[in-house]
Amino acid sequence: MGEAYRPLSLDEALEIAEEQNALPLAGGTDLMVQSRNWSGLPPHIERPVVFIGHLHELQEVMVEQDALVIGAGCTLSSILEDERMPVLLREAVHSIGSSSIRSRATIGGNICNASPAADSLPALYVLGAEVELTGKKGTRTMPIEAFIEGPGKTCLKKGELLIAIKIPVVEHNITFFKKVGTRASNALAKLSLAAVARTENAVVKDVRLALGAVAPTVVRSTEAEELMRDKTPGEIRGELYRILEAYNRVLDPIDDQRSTSVYRLKASFRLILSFIGTVLLPDMEKKT
Numbered sequence: 273m274g275e276a277y278r279p280l281s282l283d284e285a286l287e288i289a290e291e292q293n294a295l296p297l298a299g300g301t302d303l304m305v306q307s308r309n310w311s312g313l314p315p316h317i318e319r320p321v322v323f324i325g326h327l328h329e330l331q332e333v334m335v336e337q338d339a340l341v342i343g344a345g346c347t348l349s350s351i352l353e354d355e356r357m358p359v360l361l362r363e364a365v366h367s368i369g370s371s372s373i374r375s376r377a378t379i380g381g382n383i384c385n386a387s388p389a390a391d392s393l394p395a396l397y398v399l400g401a402e403v404e405l406t407g408k409k410g411t412r413t414m415p416i417e418a419f420i421e422g423p424g425k426t427c428l429k430k431g432e433l434l435i436a437i438k439i440p441v442v443e444h445n446i447t448f449f450k451k452v453g454t455r456a457s458n459a460l461a462k463l464s465l466a467a468v469a470r471t472e473n474a475v476v477k478d479v480r481l482a483l484g485a486v487a488p489t490v491v492r493s494t495e496a497e498e499l500m501r502d503k504t505p506g507e508i509r510g511e512l513y514r515i516l517e518a519y520n521r522v523l524d525p526i527d528d529q530r531s532t533s534v535y536r537l538k539a540s541f542r543l544i545l546s547f548i549g550t551v552l553l554p555d556m557e558k559k560t
Contacts, residue, residue, distance in 0.1 A: 274317065274318070274319070274320055274321075275292070275320040275321070276320065276321045276322075276323065277292070277294060277320065277321070277322045277323065278322075278323045278326070279322060279323070279324070279327070281327070281329070282324075282327055282329040282330065282433075282435070285322055285324050285327060285433065286406065286407060286408055286431065286433060287408065288320075288322045289322055289407070289430075289431045289432070289433060290407065290408045290430070290431030291431075292320045292322070293319060293320070293430055293431075294319060294320040294321060294322035295317065295319045295320065295321050295322070296321075296322055296324050296384075296433055297321050297322065297323050297324065297325070298323075298324050298325035298330075298344070298345055298378040298380060298381045299325055299347065299376040299377040299378045299381050324345060324433065325345055325378060326345075327345055329343070329345075329435070330343045330344050330345030330346075330380070330435060330436075331343045331345045331346055331350075333346060333354060333356065335356070335441070336438075338440065338441050339438045339439060339440050339441060340356060340357070340358075340438070340439045340441060341404075341436050341437070341438050342357075342379060342436060342437045342438075342439070343380075343435070343436055344378065344379060344380025344381075344383075344433075344434045344435050344436055344437065345378050345380060346378060346379050346380075347374065347375060347376065347377065347378055347379075348365045348368055348369075348373075348374035348375075348377050348378070348379065348382070348392075349371070349374045349375045351365050351379060352365055352366060352374065358395075358399055358439060358447075359447055360395045360398070360399060360447040360448075360449055360466060360468060361392065361395045361396070361399065361439070363395070363447075363449040364391050364392050364394065364395035364449050364451075364464075364466060365379075365391070365392055367391045367449075367451045367461075367464075368382065368391045368392070379392060379437060380434045380435075380437070383396070383403065383416070383419070383420075383434065383437070384426055384428070384434055385424070386420045386421075386422070386423065386424050386425055386426050386489075387423065387424065388423055388484060388485050388486075388487060388488060388489055388490060389460055389461045389464075389484055389485035390484065390490075391451060391461060391464060391484070393416070393420070393482075393484055393490045394449075394464055394465065394466035394482035394483060394484045394490050395449060395466040395482075396416050396437065396439070397416060397417055397466070397480075397482035397490050397492060398466050398467060398468045398480035398481065398482045398492070399439050399440070399442075399468065400415075400439065400440050400442065400480075401415075401416045401437055401438065401439050402414060402415055402416065402437070402438045402439075403415075403416050403419045403434055403436070403437055403438075404434070404435050404436040404437070404438060405419075405428060405429075405432045405433070405434055405435070406432065406433060406435050407429065407431045407432035407433065408431055409431075411435075413438070414427075416437075417489070417490070417492075419434075420489050420490070421489070422488050422489060423488055423489075442470075443470065444468040444469060444470045444478070445469070445470055445471060445555070446467075446468065446469040446470070446471065446551060446552060446555055447467070447468050447469075448465070448466070448467040448468075448547045448551050449464070449465070449466050449467075450464065450465050450543055450546070450547075451463075451464040452464065452539055452543070454530065460530060461484055461485045461530075462485060462530050462531040462535070462536060462539070463483060463484060463485045463486050463525070463531070463536050463539055463540055463543070464483065464484040464485060465481060465482070465483050465484075465540070465543040465544065465547065466481070466482050466484075467479070467480065467481040467482070467547050467551075467552075468480050469552055471552075471555065471556050471559070473559065474504055474505065474556045474557065474559045475502060475503065475504055475556075476500050476501055476502065476503055476508070476552070476556070477501070477502070478501065479497050479500045479501060479552070480492065480497055481493070481496070481497065481544065481547065483519075483523070483540055483543070483544075485525075485536065486523050486524070486525045486536050486537070486540050487522065487523060487524040487525065488524065491522045491523065491524075492522075493518045493519050493521070493522050495518040495521075496515045496516075496518035496519050499511045499514055499515050499518065500515065500548075500552075504556070505553045505556050505557050508548065508552075508553065509553070512545075512548070515544070515548075516541055516544065516545075519540065519541070519544060520537075523536075523537060523540055525537055525540070
């Protein structure tokens, strides 16, 4: 590792990030693995590093104008322990690594790593999360799906830091999270699905599904969601073929060391059908 900086404030961190083109390091659970070197040698990181995981400005959680604002430096363990967090997000975070990893890893790091298999991302997509970015030139906010541009790629500019995640406070009476991995815990996802829905009088008023590890980025199909919106259980059953066809158009899985594209595609359809057939429709039919 080359030069490293430990700023005393967020303002100082932003100055270092801008002037030194420094790489931010919070928990380091992804970055240190990506930068691993030969045994006995320090990690190989070409750029200067600015430590930000200790900054209190990035560890705050507050409710602000009907949104939950989560500091990007909040550890995954702290998110699990905070009852203000959406249940869906806590379920997704609980599936990440081990308890020791979650005590170091941060929500901002999981987002900025921009892995299509990142467990928090499908949940954040369906929860309508926005990210707040700041640098010496100002602050900007955008939907999380616009922030992540591809595997390992975000729209962060030189000198910018992700400082907060904003989740609208919206009530959903149905939530669902399922991760498929090689073992029950401490495993990278072969694929995952997060979903939320709001139903009234046995009619779907809002429904969102996001799938991870089945395309270069987490994917949703607004076309499929629209086919379920304002529908009764019987009408949704009648649209199942078109719903699956809509998802087939956005899924683009690959073969890698964890799984095959064929398996991911088949498993994706099974997860979608599992959510619709065993969670969404039964909940609606109880109210008829």
